[in-house]
Amino acid sequence: MRYQDELFQQRETLLLDTALSLFRDSGWERVTIAQLAQHAGVAKGTVYKHFSSKESIYARLALGFSRDCLTHYRALEPAGTPLQSIRRVLHEAFALMQAHPVDVQLCLHCDRPELQARLGEDERAAMEALDRDYQVLFHELVRAAIEAGEVPDKPIEGLFWGVDAIFQGVMERIAAGGLGPERHGTPSLEAYFEHVVEFIVAGLTGPDPVQGREIAQ
Amino acid sequence: MRYQDELFQQRETLLLDTALSLFRDSGWERVTIAQLAQHAGVAKGTVYKHFSSKESIYARLALGFSRDCLTHYRALEPAGTPLQSIRRVLHEAFALMQAHPVDVQLCLHCDRPELQARLGEDERAAMEALDRDYQVLFHELVRAAIEAGEVPDKPIEGLFWGVDAIFQGVMERIAAGGLGPERHGTPSLEAYFEHVVEFIVAGLTGPDPVQGREIAQ
DNA sequence: TCCTTTAGTGACCAACGGTCATTGTATGAC
DNA sequence: GTCATACAATGACCGTTGGTCACTAAAGGA
DSSP states (O other): OOHHHHHHHHHHHHHHHHHHHHHHHHOTTTOOHHHHHHHHTSOHHHHHHHOSSHHHHHHHHHHHHHHHHHHHHHHSOOOSSHHHHHHHHHHHHHHHHHHOHHHHHHHHHHHSHHHHHHSOHHHHHHHHHHHHHHHHHHHHHHHHHHHTTSSOSOOHHHHHHHHHHHHHHHHHHHHTTSSSSOOTTOOOHHHHHHHHHHHHHHHHHSOOHHHHHHHHO | OOHHHHHHHHHHHHHHHHHHHHHHHHOTTTOOHHHHHHHHTSOHHHHHHHOSSHHHHHHHHHHHHHHHHHHHHHHSOOOSSHHHHHHHHHHHHHHHHHHOHHHHHHHHHHHSHHHHHHSOHHHHHHHHHHHHHHHHHHHHHHHHHHHTTSSOSOOHHHHHHHHHHHHHHHHHHHHTTSSSSOOTTOOOHHHHHHHHHHHHHHHHHSOOHHHHHHHHO
């Protein structure tokens, strides 16, 4: 790689690191491009040589974090039964997100379709591909649990959307920095995670919907 | 009420109605205060006589919608078993939100703590009170189901947070206008709701977490 | 009738995201 | 070593937008 290109690359990661750091300190909404440029020691125009818009910076950070998470889950050694693996992944996910709330905020922000419409084709495609990878991981995990008899053999598709929704909800809570104002009975985030994991497991291991409804009636 | 005050009130609802209408057409992010004022037939300064900031308008609309929804759920006639009532409320909720995606977007937007920090004390208190009301409704519904033996007698608190998360996730999806880009196997929103309801019911009717874990091991 | 109060107004401001003509320097051909 | 070229860096500049405020006019009340 040419010396010039290398410098360019270094500057880009410097900009991303600086941005994330500033976002942590001041909240990503309040950080201006001018601030970012100043803290990174470059001029404002330079930022736009690397990123087509402020939102593009958000997207890059969100995508990076999301990718890192997936890599992390995949690197987990399988331990115990498939259902225990699922529990493990869930706990890891919650811990990872709790440790990086700003990245979670960015992920949620970039999931909004109005924003995605403003991004470039490449960025949108990358996000979509990552979504698919997550879906694949989910299928693998649940399929294993079904084959092990820990989860009844019902359509994985339906389960996916339930878990997807609950996951989004947890991200929202983490991004919000907690469970809202302290009220009587508001659990700690750790206890909250425990509740959610158990709810997910119950949702997965519950009987087939059709049977479930018949029983309920 | 004095004539002047009445006019003032009318203008306020006119402004809110106009705002919602514009948000529907152009997306709430892109609508400017100047546009709102022009469409409502008032000057820009007048808007700020009614609302302290643009975000305050968001909050008012979100709060209104959220309140209307709760009223709607409460007005539902109890029909069938408690668990069937829960299913009914869930379906009503999803239908209501699907019919008003912009309001859902605003609700999500206003749930963010950075925004709430910028709102007035009154608005924050109103939102918190409404949150409590929802929590009360949930407790009533689940308690009835437990007493009817349709849901095992486990701590409602844990169930609440699971359902809360999944609900947030569904709102996110509705706000996004769908389940993302059409992929193979992506269900319609209606089928999606069905999956989610079944997942929630499974989560509620699942065995007590502690027992569940013992079985899984 | 007159004074007070207050909603309405729109010119104005500051902040911000984004642009672009210009400048300086690394690169590569000869 | 020299020179032409490409392109990253720069920062003055622009348009838009949320928000302000001194002023106007009309309703309310004594």
